[in-house]
Amino acid sequence: MRIIALIKQVPDTGGERRLDLTTGLLDRDASDKIIDEINERALEVALAYKDANKGTEVVVMTMGPEDATGTIRKALSMGADSGIHIADASLVGSDSAWSAEVLAAALQREQFDLVVAGNESTDGRGGVVPIMIAERLGLPAIGSLDSVELSDGSVRGERATESGSMTVSSALPAVISVTERAAEPRFPNFKGIMTAKKKPIGVLSLSELGLSEASGGRSVVLSTQERPARTAGKKIVDDGSAAAQLADFLAAERLI
Amino acid sequence: MSPKVKDALRQYWPLVWLAPFGIIMVAAVVLIAITIRETPLVQDFMTTYPGHTELPESAPVGFPAWLGWAHFLNALMLLLIIRSGWMVRTVQRPDAYWTRNPAIPFRTRNSPKKISLDLWFHLSIDVLWVINGVVFFVLLFLTGQWMRIVPTSWEVFPNALSTAIQYASLSWPTDNGWVNYNSLQVLAYFVTVFIATPLAVITGLRMSPLWPRDADRLNKAYPIEWARAIHFPVMLYFVLFIIVHVALVFATGILRNLNHMYAMRDDESWWGLWIFAASVVVMIGAWLAARPIILRPIAQLTGKVTKN
Numbered sequence: 335m336r337i338i339a340l341i342k343q344v345p346d347t348g349g350e351r352r353l354d355l356t357t358g359l360l361d362r363d364a365s366d367k368i369i370d371e372i373n374e375r376a377l378e379v380a381l382a383y384k385d386a387n388k389g390t391e392v393v394v395m396t397m398g399p400e401d402a403t404g405t406i407r408k409a410l411s412m413g414a415d416s417g418i419h420i421a422d423a424s425l426v427g428s429d430s431a432w433s434a435e436v437l438a439a440a441l442q443r444e445q446f447d448l449v450v451a452g453n454e455s456t457d458g459r460g461g462v463v464p465i466m467i468a469e470r471l472g473l474p475a476i477g478s479l480d481s482v483e484l485s486d487g488s489v490r491g492e493r494a495t496e497s498g499s500m501t502v503s504s505a506l507p508a509v510i511s512v513t514e515r516a517a518e519p520r521f522p523n524f525k526g527i528m529t530a531k532k533k534p535i536g537v538l539s540l541s542e543l544g545l546s547e548a549s550g551g552r553s554v555v556l557s558t559q560e561r562p563a564r565t566a567g568k569k570i571v572d573d574g575s576a577a578a579q580l581a582d583f584l585a586a587e588r589l590i
Numbered sequence: 591m592s593p594k595v596k597d598a599l600r601q602y603w604p605l606v607w608l609a610p611f612g613i614i615m616v617a618a619v620v621l622i623a624i625t626i627r628e629t630p631l632v633q634d635f636m637t638t639y640p641g642h643t644e645l646p647e648s649a650p651v652g653f654p655a656w657l658g659w660a661h662f663l664n665a666l667m668l669l670l671i672i673r674s675g676w677m678v679r680t681v682q683r684p685d686a687y688w689t690r691n692p693a694i695p696f697r698t699r700n701s702p703k704k705i706s707l708d709l710w711f712h713l714s715i716d717v718l719w720v721i722n723g724v725v726f727f728v729l730l731f732l733t734g735q736w737m738r739i740v741p742t743s744w745e746v747f748p749n750a751l752s753t754a755i756q757y758a759s760l761s762w763p764t765d766n767g768w769v770n771y772n773s774l775q776v777l778a779y780f781v782t783v784f785i786a787t788p789l790a791v792i793t794g795l796r797m798s799p800l801w802p803r804d805a806d807r808l809n810k811a812y813p814i815e816w817a818r819a820i821h822f823p824v825m826l827y828f829v830l831f832i833i834v835h836v837a838l839v840f841a842t843g844i845l846r847n848l849n850h851m852y853a854m855r856d857d858e859s860w861w862g863l864w865i866f867a868a869s870v871v872v873m874i875g876a877w878l879a880a881r882p883i884i885l886r887p888i889a890q891l892t893g894k895v896t897k898n
Contacts, residue, residue: 348683371897518896521686521886 335486335506336391337380338418338444340437340451340464341373341409343402347456358555359427360457362399369405372452374412374519376512380450381413381520383484391415393444397425397436403535411522411530418444422540429553430458434466439543441471448489449509453478461511468509476502480515491516623758632755641753641763642772643745649737651769655854657735660726662852662869667719668832669873670880672825674712679822684708685882690893702893703799707882710889713798720791738771739779749773762842768856782831790824793817 345351345365352364377394384390394409396402397420406417420440428436441449449468454461461477468475479491480499489510490503504510522530540546570579584590626632684706692702705713730736753774756763763772771779795801796817802808839847848862849855852869855862886895 374897518898521882521895521897523887524883527883 335383335387335389335447335484336393336445337383337448337450338393338395338441338446339373339377339380339409339414340449340467341377341394341396341405342370342452342455342457343367343396343398343405344370344455344457351457353558355558355560357427358558367401367404369408370452370455370457371519372455372512372514373405373409375514375517376450376452377409377412377414378517378519379482379484379512380448382517384413393418393446395437395440396420397428397433397440399426406535407530408522410533410535411526412520413522413526414533416533417535418538419535420538420540420543424540427555430460430462431466432548432552434463434470435548436540436543436545437463438467438470439545440538441467443543447506448484449473449507450482451509451511453511453513464509464511471509473507473509474504475509475511476504477511479510479512482510482512482516619758620760623755624760627755627759627761635748636752636755639745639748639752641749641756641774642770643741643743643749643776645770646737646742648734649770650734652856653768653850653854654733654735656729657726658852658854660722660729663722664719664726665869666873666876667715667722668828670715670876671712671719672829673877673880674708674715675825677708678706678712681706681708686886686889687896687898688889688893689896694892700803704896705799707885707889707895710893711880711885713800716791716794716798723787723791739776739783741773741776741780746773746776750777766856767847768850778831778835782828786824786827786831789820790828793821793824797821 344367345360345362346368349365352361353359354361377392380390380392384392392414393416394406394414395418396406398405400421402421403419406419410417418440420436425432425436449464451464451467453464465475465477476489476491476493478493479502480494482489482491488503488505489508490501491510492499492501494513568583570576570583581590627636686707687704688707688710689704690702692698750773753763753772757774767775793816796812796814843858845858845860845863846856848866849857849859850862852863852865853859853861889895
């Protein structure tokens with residue numbers, strides 16, 4: 335089986351994250367650049383299958399700036415076999431639809447049985463790219479899987495619904511995305527880190543994918559604002575009316 | 591000036607006056623000590639209390655090899671304990687967490703608590719440190735070496751004062767550590783071995799997952815807040831002790847002193863210095879090796895290591 339895991343370089347949520355207020359784009363130098371944790375979990379789903387089934391090949395694919403190679407190396411050190419890096423200056427600030435179009439074009443050049451992605455990135459939080467990719471590839475998609483069971487010709491798993499959970503399955507090839515409940519990512523070991531340096535990473539530009547511009551429109555950021563400073567909370571001291579004040583507060587916030 | 595420079599200035603401003611202030615204070619202490627040392631009263635006092643007390647007849651001379659080993663292992667583990675403890679205290683997002691395998695080393699009623707890899711390392715070295723300490727204590731009392739570092743008469747206090755005056759007046763005592771420590775040493779070693787160490791262990795134990803969580807009466811009698819308040823200052827004491835100890839070992843006859851503790855011989859050959867140098871290399875190696883990529887596989891032997 336050949337599995338392609340989609341990964342993304344994101345700013346570390348542990349630090350301060352900033353947008354460039356004039357362009358509306360992510361200020362990538364403001365924080366540490368890491369592989370999105372949800373992608374590590376998606377990759378873990380693929381690697382766990384590889385551990386159990388000899389002959390499985392796991393490829394990671396990312397679209398991102400030059401230094402996103404670092405996130406590919408991280409994925410390779412965890413155990414992926416090779417990487418594909420779509421890097422093109424004109425992809426800066428690409429929106430979900432355009433990203434999905436580019437990724438789908440790159441996936442079309444590849445043989446695969448399964449594409450596995452995170453359910454949503456920690457920076458964009460759109461959560462639509464995996465589904466958009468499936469749409470473009472004309473493949474079945476299962477989003478936000480809490481657990482994944484992969485077998486030779488099919489994938490099945492559980493996903494949460496508003497009222498409970500349901501078990502869904504699909505024939506392969508398919509596109510799935512996983513939630514943070516799906517798997518606990520492994521740590522790279524010494525051997526992984528050493529061998530990661532020798533694993534191949536293919537770099538693709540837009541023209542190599544036969545693309546030059548988004549087929550539809552592009553979303554443009556119109557304005558960006560700094561998040562207002564947090565204000566102090568209100569303390570309620572019980573003078574007999576605390577219950578009413580709390581109820582009023584909850585009602586005012588539309589929580590009841 | 592950029593805000594960064596301003597911040598740094600504000601942060602380090604105390605140093606600008608603290609350093610000269612400290613130098614002046616030290617100079618003042620030295621001057622006072624030299625001055626009072628010349629007075630007949632102090633001269634008389636120092637003749638009565640030369641700076642060390644007589645040891646019992648049965649006190650051993652010199653140091654056995656086990657003591658050298660215990661001393662080296664203690665130094666090594668103390669270094670790692672202070673480092674890992676500092677990380678437990680300061681790291682806000684630990685690199686990894688460890689959850690004990692519920693069957694290793696034995697089954698417990700409560701399910702294992704998830705702790706950071708830093709805390710796991712701190713506690714693991716603590717266990718080794720305590721084992722080393724127990725072995726040290728047992729041998730110390732079996733061999734009579736305890737007499738060297740436990741004061742056996744009240745005269746240790748005036749003698750320690752006498753030693754302090756000798757140090758402060760820069761006319762350092764010429765004692766023989768192979769046979770008998772000066773009283774200031776005896777007090778410092780006694781406090782470190784018999785007060786600071788048990789305090790560190792008992793306060794650390796109180797905060798560790800090993801402590802019985804549900805022993806209400808015990809926990810009321812010995813609140814965890816006390817342990818928190820004491821554990822850190824004890825670490826500061828150890829750091830201060832190590833600095834002063836190492837500085838004085840070096841300054842009061844480095845070759846002979848290191849021979850005593852590292853080569854078990856009482857001469858001025860270079861053996862002790864080289865063995866000590868090797869021990870420092872081991873300590874640096876351990877410091878550098880104490881990183882997640884090496885600790886994780888070790889931690890995995892007894893539990894589950896996860897990122898969150």
